Amino acid sequence: xxxxxxxxxxxxxxxxxxxxxxxxxxxxxxxxxxxxxxxxxxxxxxxxxxxxxxxxxxxxxxxxxxxxxxxxxxxxxxxxxxxxxxxxxxxxxxxxxxxxxxxxxxxxxxxxxxxxxxxxxxxxxxxxxxxxxxxxxxxxxxxxxxxxxxxxxxxxxxxxxxxxxxxxxxxxxxxxxxxxxxxxxxxxxxxxxxxxxxxxxxxxxxxxxxxxxxxxxxxxxxxxxxxxxxxxxxxxxxxxxxxxxxxxxxxxxxxxxxxxxxxxxxxxxxxxxxxxxxxxxx
Amino acid sequence: xxxxxxxxxxxxxxxxxxxxxxxxxxxxxxxxxxxxxxxxxxxxxxxxxxxxxxxxxxxxxxxxxxxxxxxxxxxxxxxxxxxxxxxxxxxxxxxxxxxxxxxxxxxxxxxxxxxxxxxxxxxxxxxxxxxxxxxxxxxxxxxxxxxxxxxxxxxxxxxxxxxxxxxxxxxxxxxxxxxxxxxxxxxxxxxxxxxxxxxxxxxxxxxxxxxxxxxxxxxxxxxxxxxxxxxxxxxxxxxxxxxxxxxxxxxxxxxxxxxxxxxxxxxxxxxxxxxxxxxxxx
DNA sequence: TGAAAAGGTCTTGTGGTCGGACCTTTACAC
DNA sequence: GTGTAAAGGTCCGACCACAAGACCTTTTCA
Numbered sequence: 155x156x157x158x159x160x161x162x163x164x165x166x167x168x169x170x171x172x173x174x175x176x177x178x179x180x181x182x183x184x185x186x187x188x189x190x191x192x193x194x195x196x197x198x199x200x201x202x203x204x205x206x207x208x209x210x211x212x213x214x215x216x217x218x219x220x221x222x223x224x225x226x227x228x229x230x231x232x233x234x235x236x237x238x239x240x241x242x243x244x245x246x247x248x249x250x251x252x253x254x255x256x257x258x259x260x261x262x263x264x265x266x267x268x269x270x271x272x273x274x275x276x277x278x279x280x281x282x283x284x285x286x287x288x289x290x291x292x293x294x295x296x297x298x299x300x301x302x303x304x305x306x307x308x309x310x311x312x313x314x315x316x317x318x319x320x321x322x323x324x325x326x327x328x329x330x331x332x333x334x335x336x337x338x339x340x341x342x343x344x345x346x347x348x349x350x351x352x353x354x355x356x357x358x359x360x361x362x363x364x365x366x367x368x369x370x371x372x373x374x375x376x377x378x379x380x381x382x383x384x385x386x387x388x389x390x391x392x393x394x395x396x397x398x399x400x401x402x403x404x405x406x407x408x409x410x411x412x413x414x415x416x417x418x419x420x421x422x423x424x425x426x427x428x429x430x431x432x433x434x435x436x
Numbered sequence: 437x438x439x440x441x442x443x444x445x446x447x448x449x450x451x452x453x454x455x456x457x458x459x460x461x462x463x464x465x466x467x468x469x470x471x472x473x474x475x476x477x478x479x480x481x482x483x484x485x486x487x488x489x490x491x492x493x494x495x496x497x498x499x500x501x502x503x504x505x506x507x508x509x510x511x512x513x514x515x516x517x518x519x520x521x522x523x524x525x526x527x528x529x530x531x532x533x534x535x536x537x538x539x540x541x542x543x544x545x546x547x548x549x550x551x552x553x554x555x556x557x558x559x560x561x562x563x564x565x566x567x568x569x570x571x572x573x574x575x576x577x578x579x580x581x582x583x584x585x586x587x588x589x590x591x592x593x594x595x596x597x598x599x600x601x602x603x604x605x606x607x608x609x610x611x612x613x614x615x616x617x618x619x620x621x622x623x624x625x626x627x628x629x630x631x632x633x634x635x636x637x638x639x640x641x642x643x644x645x646x647x648x649x650x651x652x653x654x655x656x657x658x659x660x661x662x663x664x665x666x667x668x669x670x671x672x673x674x675x676x677x678x679x680x681x682x683x684x685x686x687x688x689x690x691x692x693x694x695x696x697x698x699x700x701x702x703x704x705x706x707x708x709x710x711x712x713x714x715x716x717x718x
Numbered sequence: 719t720g721a722a723a724a725g726g727t728c729t730t731g732t733g734g735t736c737g738g739a740c741c742t743t744t745a746c747a748c
Numbered sequence: 749g750t751g752t753a754a755a756g757g758t759c760c761g762a763c764c765a766c767a768a769g770a771c772c773t774t775t776t777c778a
Contacts, residue, residue, distance in 0.1 A: 181484075181489075182480050182483040182484040182487055182489060182632065183480060183484055183489070183502075183505055183506060184506075185505070185506055185507035186473060186476050186477060186480065186506045186507060186508050188470075188471065188472075188473055188476065188766090189470065189471075190470075190734070190735090191468060191470055191734075191735065191736095192734090192735095194468050194470060195468060198464050198465060198468065201464040202463075202464040202465055205464055207463075207464060207465070216754080216755060216756085217755085217756070218755090218756095220465075221736090223465050223467070224465060224466075224467055224468045225467035225468060226468050226735080226736080227734095227735055227736040227737065228736085228737080228738095229734095229735070229736070229737090230734090230735065230736085232756085232757085235756095246756075247744085247755085247756085248742080248743050248744065248755070248756050248757080249742090249743045249744025249745060249754080249755060249756075250743085250744050250745040250746070250752090250753060250754045250755060251744075251745055251746080251754075251755075252743080252744065252745090252754075252755045252756060253754090253755065253756080254756090278626075281624050281625055281626040282626055284624055284626070285624055285626040285627055285630065288574055288578055288624075288627070289571075289574070289630075291574075292570055292571065292573070292574040296570055342563050342566055342567055342570075343563055344560075344563040344564055344566070344567040345567055345570070348567065348571075348630075350464065392674065470735095472765070472766090473765075473766065473767095474765095474766095498723080498724065498725085499724085499725070500724090500725095503767090503768095508766080508767080509765095509766055509767040509768065510767080510768080510769095511765095511766070511767075511768090512765090512766070512767085514725085514726085517725095528725075529724085529725085529775090530724065530725050530726080530773080530774050530775065531723075531724060531725075531773090531774045531775025531776060532721095532722060532723045532724060532774085532775050532776040532777070533723075533724075533775075533776060533777085534723075534724045534725060534774080534775070534776090535723090535724065535725080536725090
């Protein structure tokens with residue numbers, strides 16, 4: 155994203171990011187922010203893409219179909235897609251065989267642009283990443299306690315697919331399948347919803363997850379996935395939780411790496427809050 | 437609530453419950469449901485009340501003030517308050533020194549009415565309770581890892597206040613203070629938001645939490661609070677998590693008790709999902 | 719007995735949303 | 749090539765939720 159350093163893109167990015175972070179902090183009686191149909195649809199699409207329902211290069215359903223599926227007007231869908239385009243998540247092609255296509259590469263970003271918008275909110279983003287690590291750890295732990303034979307089978311199948319994947323596309327698909335299998339093993343649809351919600355918020359803030367094109371990350375992921383799978387199969391909740399918690403810091407590190415390429419000083423922000431005043435951002 | 441078995445109340449209850457449960461399940465591309473300003477405000481008020489920001493017998497701010505605080509029109513605030521009144525959470529008194537007052541007792545419900553609306557959704561409610569137990573366990577665990585001197589002080593102060601409380605009001609206030617201290621000890625505002633969100637959803641589904649008037653529950657809570665506090669102080673994450681997880685089943689049991697008084701058969705629904713097909717509701 | 723403080727009612731303007739009609743672009747089939 | 753199908757692009761009218769404000773009613777207290 156931000157290949158062209160387009161001003162409109164950056165503004166859109168900042169606006170979306172603001173929504174994500176504002177939405178959850180503060181007291182119960184903070185000002186009410188009503189989401190519009192368009193922003194809600196945009197969230198849903200980003201979630202679907204981040205969850206791998208539509209992989210890079212794939213086409214989303216036509217606007218008219220989406221409008222029907224989501225039960226909103228086509229104008230709302232159009233505005234949402236327009237925003238995704240502005241942020242650089244999708245490409246739009248007209249004509250027959252046209253449509254809305256998920257971009258092959260979300261990275262190659264103008265890191266400087268990201269830095270400017272992300273840095274002021276960095277503490278909040280860290281909190282979000284931290285929470286996600288904790289929740290995914292909890293999910294892995296629960297999965298280890300509740301997994302059944304079918305779950306084990308699904309996780310192992312995904313691991314096999316991952317190991318034998320020849321393209322980034324296959325790796326990505328297998329990665330997603332594995333994580334889905336883990337979430338399902340926790341046997342609570344509400345947990346799945348929570349996991350999805352956190353993925354959405356992380357993706358909205360910085361949509362390079364769970365595949366950021368870096369093969370190295372995915373290769374490291376394979377080892378961790380295998381270890382996580384075995385811990386869950388063995389029913390070792392404690393170990394599974396620890397592995398998952400560590401695994402999801404990959405995201406955090408990927409973001410930090412992009413930012414450090416832009417020369418930002420984020421030293422000390424290791425995603426592990428400590429001390430009296432909350433998350434450290436020295 | 438439901439003292440008079442009023443039909444409008446029951447319908448309102450069913451409507452609200454439906455919103456809570458529908459809101460989180462299903463795929464990313466399920467139909468979009470835009471919350472109205474009124475329902476959003478209603479959620480906020482219920483959350484604030486459940487969190488103890490306004491204790492039973494206390495008065496909420498005047499409608500005009502709430503409208504300003506929440507940055508919505510007064511009509512939206514009025515509709516929201518009207519719903520709370522319909523569900524029996526607040527009383528409204530007119531004239532000077534009037535206002536919106538939190539009901540002293542939320543219980544004494546017509547259990548039959550609750551049973552009819554809650555039973556079809558029981559599996560989903562169980563999932564919600566289950567998730568809350570897991571998340572609160574995660575929070576306690578994290579608190580045990582991150583707590584500082586100030587946190588320990590706050591938790592102990594709340595425990596002392598609880599032990600020396602003479603009225604249900606004091607007990608309730610201390611109970612809330614303790615849980616807040618635990619959440620704060622986890623040192624991540626996003627965690628607090630998640631905890632609040634789950635409290636809201638549980639409260640919306642069945643608003644008897646965290647104080648349901650049953651002194652027995654609160655007395656049991658004191659012992660568990662003490663144990664939880666010590667585990668957190670000692671930094672024993674595993675134990676703290678287990679205690680908290682168990683502690684929050686109090687809610688579950690309280691609901692089941694109300695329902696069983698109405699003669700419902702909920703045997704087997706112990707809040708601990710197992711088996712291949714998800715949560716058990718035999 | 720009047721003023722103050724609250725809830726109750728009504729009106730009006732505005733912006734978001736939907737639904738639909740219609741236009742434009744593109745690729746494929748024949 | 750030319751037509752047609754399948755997509756996105758544009759526009760408009762009706763509707764509804766909401767905000768803002770003016771004003772009414774009830775109750776209490778000075």
